[in-house]
Amino acid sequence: MTDLSDKSIFLTGSGGVLGSTYVRRMLDAGARVIASELPGARYDGLAAKFGQNENFALYEMDVADEAAVGDTVSQILADGHKPNVFFNNASITGEMLMKAGAEFPDLANTTLDSWNKALSVNLTGPFLLAREIDRQVLGKWDLKLINIASMYALRAPHHDIYEGMPFKNFSAYQATKAGIHGLTLWLASSWRHKATVNTLAPGAVFNGHSEEFQKRVSELIMQGRMAQPDEIADVALFLSSSGANHMTGQFVNVDGGYSAW
Numbered sequence: 001m002t003d004l005s006d007k008s009i010f011l012t013g014s015g016g017v018l019g020s021t022y023v024r025r026m027l028d029a030g031a032r033v034i035a036s037e038l039p040g041a042r043y044d045g046l047a048a049k050f051g052q053n054e055n056f057a058l059y060e061m062d063v064a065d066e067a068a069v070g071d072t073v074s075q076i077l078a079d080g081h082k083p084n085v086f087f088n089n090a091s092i093t094g095e096m097l098m099k100a101g102a103e104f105p106d107l108a109n110t111t112l113d114s115w116n117k118a119l120s121v122n123l124t125g126p127f128l129l130a131r132e133i134d135r136q137v138l139g140k141w142d143l144k145l146i147n148i149a150s151m152y153a154l155r156a157p158h159h160d161i162y163e164g165m166p167f168k169n170f171s172a173y174q175a176t177k178a179g180i181h182g183l184t185l186w187l188a189s190s191w192r193h194k195a196t197v198n199t200l201a202p203g204a205v206f207n208g209h210s211e212e213f214q215k216r217v218s219e220l221i222m223q224g225r226m227a228q229p230d231e232i233a234d235v236a237l238f239l240s241s242s243g244a245n246h247m248t249g250q251f252v253n254v255d256g257g258y259s260a261w
């Protein structure tokens with residue numbers, strides 16, 4: 001089992017299906033976990049589930065809010081935390097947009113506002129956190145930054161599998177997930193003597209999807225099935241650990257072979 005007892009891990013968007021799995025598994029591995037999330041049900045869920053654990057701390061933070069990102073990192077340090085691993089995990093997904101009741105836009109109807117909103121959370125947010133790390137933490141102790149991309153960063157989605165589904169894939173998602181790896185490469189080089197920076201790219205993660213969607217997507221995956229959240233967490237934990245000290249600037253696919261076909 002990966003040992004994270006020397007790690008203090010800060011994550012954004014910690015209340016989602018993967019974020020909350022990372023939190024649980026990191027605590028189990030002995031890490032201190034400093035979670036952050038938007039105010040609301042997901043924040044409350046994290047507080048209810050992990051709030052009693054003395055190795056767990058929780059902060060409200062909107063990754064797209066420039067002042068909030070700076071203030072939160074300052075507050076974490078003022079509270080005595082010494083984060084040495086950071087996860088840029090928060091993101092706006094097609095599933096989330098549809099749950100929010102938005103009319104899902106085809107490309108012709110994608111407004112500049114919705115494009116900019118996706119960029120601000122999925123790409124500007126990671127920049128803001130990286131900049132704050134650079135300003136407030138870099139050089140104090142060794143660091144790891146893990147940026148979360150997707151199997152839809154460097155490979156195209158097959159749009160047909162979303163036909164008639166209650167969620168969709170959208171253009172800004174792919175653009176931001178490709179862009180975040182550019183940020184990884186730039187930071188890995190810039191911070192090379194002080195931090196490692198890698199991209200973790202999850203594949204299709206099972207979260208109660210219909211039989212029909214599972215069948216459609218599984219045909220595109222070498223292993224013929226979707227991932228369980230814990231299978232992505234296994235690799236997230238490894239990338240957080242000292243076992244990954246000589247890895248930097250890498251794009252790590254955990255997709256059952258989707259990207260290799």
Ligand SMILES: NC(=O)c1ccc[n+]([C@@H]2O[C@H](COP(=O)([O-])OP(=O)(O)OC[C@H]3O[C@@H](n4cnc5c(N)ncnc54)[C@H](O)[C@@H]3O)[C@@H](O)[C@H]2O)c1
Nearest residue numbers: 013015016017018019062063089090091148150202204205
């Ligand atoms: N689940 C998958 O199949 C899958 C596949 C590939 C990549 N990913 C990536 O993994 C990461 C986690 O995905 P997930 O499946 O847990 O998604 P999710 O939608 O369950 O969780 C995303 C979290 O981000 C939070 N968030 C949204 N906007 C925010 C903001 N402005 N500030 C702070 N937090 C905000 C949400 O509240 C939510 O809890 C994302 O980056 C996603 O793109 C997921």
